[in-house]
Amino acid sequence: SLLCGRMFSEEAEKIEKYVEGLPDMIHGSVVASKPKTMQEAIKIETELMDKKVRTYAERETASKRKLENTSRITRNQQQQQQHSNKRQNTGRVYTAASGHYRRECPKMKNNNNHGTQGGRNNAPARVYAVCRTGIDPDANIVT
Structure with missing residues (x-):
């Protein structure tokens, strides 16, 4: 009987010391279960820790999915804005000869030009033609 009491007290001390060393997040639950x-x-302790780890992992996964989804939406919006900006800033350039103005270009006289910005056919813009006349073969300058 004395041996049984001593073994019980030793076991109780081991349990108490073990429970004292547990993390705060599960300590109270283990004490309340009175092992x-x-x-x-x-x-x-193992079941509680596994549950805590699973819960933490699920929260992290949900958070990452939310972040990935948000970044994907943001990235798509940025790409759409870039594409729409590219479409808005496009125009046509017709060349004639050096010194000619855009408003004088016969292709720009058409009022149904969809490629011009708002149909402003008299915008002052110079047009230069690139041609082979007057080329100095010894020149190393590219303009």
Whole structure:
């Protein structure tokens, strides 16, 4: 009987010391479950820790999905804005000869030009033609 009491007190001390060393997040739950053996204390602790880890991992995964989804939406919006900006800033250039103005270009006289910005056919813009006349073969300058 004395041996049984001593073994019980030693087991209780081991359980108490074991539970004291547990993290705060599960300490109270293990104490509240009042484990009678060391194996029971370890089993309760393992189950609680596994549950905490799973919950944490699920939250992290949900957070990452939310972040990835948000960044994907933002990236798509930026790409759409870039594409729409490119479409808005396009125009046609017709060349004639050096010194000619855009408003004098016969192709620009058409009022149904969809490629011109708002049909402003008299915008002052110079047009230069690139041709082979007057080329100095020894020149190393490209303009």
